[in-house]
Amino acid sequence: MSVILPLPDPIVRRPPGAQRDARELNKLGKRLRHQVGRAIADFGMIEDGDKVMVCLSGGKDSYTMLDILLQLQKKAPVRFTLTAVNLDQKQPGFPEHVLPQYLESIGVDYKILEQDTYSVVTRVVPEGKTMCSLCSRLRRGALYTFAEEQGYTKIALGHHRDDLVATFFLNLFFHSKISGMPPKLLSDDGKHVVIRPLAYVREDDIATYAQAKNFPIIPCNLCGSQENLQRKQVKKMMDAWEHESPGRIEQIARALGDIRPSQLSDPKLFDFLALGRRGDAPLPDAHDWLAGEPHGDAEVAQERITDAD
Numbered sequence: 001m002s003v004i005l006p007l008p009d010p011i012v013r014r015p016p017g018a019q020r021d022a023r024e025l026n027k028l029g030k031r032l033r034h035q036v037g038r039a040i041a042d043f044g045m046i047e048d049g050d051k052v053m054v055c056l057s058g059g060k061d062s063y064t065m066l067d068i069l070l071q072l073q074k075k076a077p078v079r080f081t082l083t084a085v086n087l088d089q090k091q092p093g094f095p096e097h098v099l100p101q102y103l104e105s106i107g108v109d110y111k112i113l114e115q116d117t118y119s120v121v122t123r124v125v126p127e128g129k130t131m132c133s134l135c136s137r138l139r140r141g142a143l144y145t146f147a148e149e150q151g152y153t154k155i156a157l158g159h160h161r162d163d164l165v166a167t168f169f170l171n172l173f174f175h176s177k178i179s180g181m182p183p184k185l186l187s188d189d190g191k192h193v194v195i196r197p198l199a200y201v202r203e204d205d206i207a208t209y210a211q212a213k214n215f216p217i218i219p220c221n222l223c224g225s226q227e228n229l230q231r232k233q234v235k236k237m238m239d240a241w242e243h244e245s246p247g248r249i250e251q252i253a254r255a256l257g258d259i260r261p262s263q264l265s266d267p268k269l270f271d272f273l274a275l276g277r278r279g280d281a282p283l284p285d286a287h288d289w290l291a292g293e294p295h296g297d298a299e300v301a302q303e304r305i306t307d308a309d
Contacts, residue, residue: 025212029071032209035200036068043184045195046154048078052195053152055143056084056110058099058218060210061158065198067213069156070108083109083152087142089135090116098216115142144192159196161253162203162238168256169234178264180256202250 040046054069056062066084073082086099096112103110117138147155159181168180183199186192198206210217241248261269273283 021212025209028205028209028212029068032064032068032201032205033071036065036197037072039183039197039199040072040195043195043199045184045197046076046078046080048080050078050080050154051150051152052080052082052154052156053143053147053150054082054084054156055158056086056099056103057158058086058216059158060206060215060217061160061198061203063213063215063217064201064206064209065156065158066108067209067215069197070106081109083111083150085111085113085143085146087113087115087117087139089118089139090114091118095218098218102216111146113142113146117142144187147192153193155192155194157194157196158198160198160201160203160206162235162249164196164199164256165249165252166231166234166238168252169237170230173234174230178266200253 046052052069054062054066056066066082069082073080084099084103088094088096100110100112115138117135120138121135143155164181164183168178171177171179181196183196185194187194238249262275264270267273
């Protein structure tokens with residue numbers, strides 16, 4: 001009696017290039033999961049029972065953030081929910097169907113908010129002036145209001161490592177202060193905790209990942225078309241640095257997490273008055289030291305010192 005054996009399943013062979021691309025994508029995805037997971041742990045971004053509102057703009061950063069958070073959620077040591085939220089600001093030509101179609105295709109809970117901030121910005125901001133500041137304030141207000149109404153405990157934004165570094169330089173160059181964009185932030189009114197899970201992730205890696213995953217990117221034509229943005233100036237500077245000295249931006253990003261107050265000049269952060277004190281008598285203040293100076297003004301004295309140098 002003859003036995004008919006089933007034919008083996010055909011072996012599907014992918015071209016060498018496709019195999020290599022798949023390996024590189026897996027490797028990149030692993031690195032992004034590691035960096036996001038470490039940021040979440042380092043800053044206590046997500047706790048058990050959190051309701052996380054993932055702000056989805058349609059750009060590469062927020063798509064990548066949502067994708068990585070969904071992957072981490074499956075094996076996370078705590079339970080938390082994710083809801084993708086997009087604010088439709090009624091910009092002309094905005095493809096309203098793109099985000100709902102994508103989010104439904106991957107089975108993610110989502111909400112599309114509608115608020116015509118575009119008309120407000122274009123009416124209030126003079127032609128030729130940057131729109132980002134007002135636009136971001138209106139967007140933030142709408143998202144914060146919705147988060148409070150729905151009881152979200154965390155608001156996740158897609159800012160990455162390069163954004164954190166660029167904000168530091170923006171504040172340094174244009175606002176004369178040492179401050180940046182923290183990975184975790186309590187809003188001014190104390191009602192919202194904002195988290196930035198991509199705080200350790202390079203923008204180049206995000207761009208590569210988004211392209212490989214074929215996310216349906218929606219460009220922001222409102223602010224992206226403005227060439228006079230201070231942030232663009234800083235970005236050009238950072239790109240030039242990275243081209244000349246690869247790894248420099250990473251070094252700066254690490255420095256932002258290794259602050260030495262005693263090596264700076266802010267007496268509010270470090271008690272310089274107590275440093276090396278030899279007695280308990282009150283120390284004379286600037287007025288005492290400058291009593292013999294014209295006007296008794298510390299600023300005048302500083303100008304003289306600068307001139308002498």
